[in-house]
Amino acid sequence: MAVVRPFRAIRPTSELADKVAALPYDVMNSEEARQMVVGNPYSFLHVDKAEIDLDPSIDHYDKKVYEKARDNLNKMITDGVYIQDEKPCFYLYKQVMNGRPQVGIVGCASIDDYMNNVIKKHELTRADKEEDRVNHVDYCNANTGPIFLTYKARGAINAIVEKTMAQAPVYDFVSDGVQNTVWVITDEADIETIGKEFAAAGDLYIADGHHRCASAARVGKMRREQNPGYTGEEEFNYFLAVLFPDEQLYIMDYNRVVKDLNGLSDEEFMEKMKGMFHIKEYCGEGQYRPESKHTFGMYLNDKWYILTAHGDIYDPNDPVDQLDVSILQKNVLDPLLGIKDPRTDSRIDFIGGIRGLGELEKRVHEGMKVAFAMYPTSIEELINIADAGKIMPPKSTWFEPKLMSGLFVHQL
Structure with missing residues (x-):
């Protein structure tokens, strides 16, 4: 009450x-x-x-x-x-x-x-x-x-x-x-x-x-x-x-840009990503905006890629684990790019969706290495996580x- x-x-x-x-x-x-x-x-x-x-x-x-x-x-x-x-x-x-x-x-x-x-x-x-x-x-x-x-x-x-x-x-x-x-x-x-x-x-x-x-x-x-x-x-x-x-x-998308590939070459990074995502080069105009949950846009070397998460890299029954921001953090940002705490790591920055996906390209051209475009977290997901007494990863929602x-x- x-x-x-x-x-x-x-x-x-x-x-x-x-x-x-x-x-x-x-x-x-x-x-x-x-x-x-x-x-x-x-x-x-x-x-x-x-x-x-x-x-x-x-x-x-x-x-x-x-x-x-x-x-x-x-x-x-x-x-x-x-x-x-x-x-x-x-x-x-x-x-x-x-x-x-x-x-x-x-x-x-x-x-x-x-x-x-x-x-x-x-x-x-x-x-x-x-x-x-x-x-x-x-x-x-x-x-x-x-x-x-x-x-x-x-x-x-x-x-x-x-x-x-x-x-x-x-x-x-x-x-x-x-x-x-x-x-x-x-x-x-x-x-x-x-x-x-x-x-x-x-x-x-x-x-x-x-x-x-x-x-x-x-x-x-x-x-x-x-x-x-x-x-x-x-x-x-x-x-x-x-x-x-x-x-x-x-709720708008809350996107990520990362300064480097943590010592990996472009080829090594892409090969490791293939173990967790189906990867397809985006051939449309402009930037790729994810159209559904568990899909991501990735901007690397002046190209946009469509990433679709393999079903075995997240628990669909866990309200936090199945969040797209969690999937990216647990499978890419932490193990591949070495970003353990995104709240304090200076190698990552967050771009609110209000600024548009063109801002991701701009930031990469200005010195960041790779950008990830996210599908927005839903209000239903927010409520389910709060009801479960759990915590979202940092920078999950942009209202x-x-x-x-x-x-x-x-x-x-």
């Missing part, structure tokens, strides 16, 4: 929403962020990546960065860039990319549900990235970036969504080709129904934002220790989330569109 509750969002005025809204802090580096905010003092990157307002030499994990984030957020509130709703509400957040919509409920999820695995995970977190967000949340006294959750679709929630979208939105703007539209759900009966429906829905699943979610839970536990008389109703017991029905989500930061702030 999941707890999802309304909250009094701190959110930008309608006139400034498109200027405040920013891509998540972890999809660009600091220099890119500096360029993105030129001429826009309202961008939420001044909060989410506050190092852009400090000397470029500063360590991104320095205490001054978190203090600057806090000060920038407080100034935006004081200056009237932000308003706060008078009563707890749910919000509706619709995104449309390439004509495909996804509509989520914005509310607060429970840190207890996270700790008790009612909110299920499918990825490991890195200690340094988690610590960074703990400090950011703690100094800002707020969840500034929403966690992207999914749930098994509920008809009653869908009905409220449709009714709400017939009303006038508070925000409606296009950013980076994605239309972002927001409504406020104020009807008490609808708010009550949404809470009951999530309670009846069973488990929730982290789609994207494992580090933000883990950090929010850690800050909540810290605040409980600081407030031993806490009741459980305090805002620090909850964190900002956008919850999308599973049927609407779109699009990305949730904009700055449209909703949850104060602790």
Whole structure:
């Protein structure tokens, strides 16, 4: 039984929403962020990546960065860039990319549900990235970036969504080709129904934002220790989330490029690959995009190849082992190319599907040796792995569109 509750969002005025809204802090580096905010003092990157307002030499994990984030957020509130709703509400957040919509409920999820695995995970977190967000949340006294959750679709929630979208939105703007539209759900009966429906829905699943979610839970536990008389109703017991029905989500391919063949010649590498894959040279135009599970595109020496995995190199009954990212890691990246830990090995890089397969060719021409185009992981696979209590390999899923930061702030 999941707890999802309304909250009094701190959110930008309608006139400034498109200027405040920013891509998540972890999809660009600091220099890119500096360029993105030129001429826009309202961008939420001044909060989410506050190092852009400090000397470029500063360590991104320095205490001054978190203090600057806090000060920038407080100034935006004081200056009237932000308003706060008078009563707890749910919000509706619709995104449309390439004509495909996804509509989520914005509310607060429970840190207890996270700790008790009612909110299920499918990825490991890195200690340094988690610590960074703990400090950011703690100094800002707020969840500034929403966690992207999914749930098994509920008809009653869908009905409220449709009714709400017939009303006038508070925000409606296009950013980076994605239309972002927001409504406020104020009807008490609808708010009550949404809470009951999530309670009846069973488990929730982290789609994207494992580090933000883990950090929010850690800050909540810290605040409980600081407030031993806490009741459980305090805002620090909850964190900002956008919850999308599973049927609407779109996962793109998450591709790989590798710097060298680990001492193998091209011929030796191809011969070893033949023991695990049926290999066929691609004769079509452009790049080869895998059309089904267990097929891969490989770009080597200016040629695309179609790889089809032999059935004996994975367990079709194991939800993790049968993933294409697992097949590649266990049979190619680790044993042939010597990449034991893809999270830390500098010889491998990952290219989100939003950048296109031409980016793989570009990276190979710029110094990488081989590229692998992946068939996307499905939302069903993600849920099955989370339900089994298992963990996906790193960089298994690339969700699009990305949730904009700055449209909703949850104060602790």
